[in-house]
Amino acid sequence: MIQSLKRLRNKQEFNPDALGVFINPFYFARKGLYDNISIYASEISGDLLDVGCGRKPYRHLFNVKSYVGMDIEQSGHDHRYEQIDVFYDGKIFPFADGSFDAVLTNQVFEHVFNPGQFLDEIARVLKPGGKLLISVPFVWDEHEQPYDFARYSSFGLTHVLAQRGLEVVSFTKSVNHFGVIAQLTVLFFYKKLVTKKRFFNFLLTVFILSPITIVGVLLSRILPANSDLYLDNVVLAKKT
Secondary structure, X not given: OHHHHHHHHHHHHHOOOOOHHHHOOXXXXXXXXXXXXXXXXXXXOOEEEEEOOOOOOOHHHOOOOEEEEEEEOOOOOOOOOOOOOEEEOOOOOOOOOOOEEEEEXXXXXXXXXXXXXXXXXXXXXXXXXXXXXXXXXXXXXXXXXXXXXOOOOHHHHHHHHHHOOEEEXXXXXXXXXXXXXXXXXHHHHHHHHOOOOHHHHXXXXXXXXXXXXXXXXXXXXXXXXXXXOOOEEEEEEEEO
């Protein structure tokens, strides 16, 4: 029973369905990321390095030869429940040149204080023609403080990738509909009202935040998209 509840919670946290509308305050952001990473996952094969892997929430989407999860040894959160295979010092990846066919880094780049070196390391461990799947916020709150250093527009992200020999193959602006307004509204109230008491947070999400999410879902189907205002960049790039 407990394991079933844990699996349900994990699914709704990273791959929310209709139930997630009522229990996940980050419904739009997480659904957008999952849907887009699912699409790009089919482009990834061979040996994959997941940089900033955490709990490896997207592991099951990738049909790869090997999947290595790496995270920084010291960061702003607890690693007890995560699935990290290799730690690194925040500077140099502990792998030889050309070790991987692909690199995944999801919602990590905004926490990197040395972005040039970080991308150099990704390019170094990639084989020629290897692929990078990266997601990074455009509009979002400061989080995991004080380890939150930047936001990237589509132009800025394309530019910094190109500087490191990583050519954009496909670019998606995740959640570029009215859901972005609903998500930010939910986020505002969540961060002002959330406590350390899980049951209270559950009631907060169900009775106060989920109605905002529901309205956002309905209006996102009616109102036009706006490609200039969106939550996340999701990008597939190739090492040139």
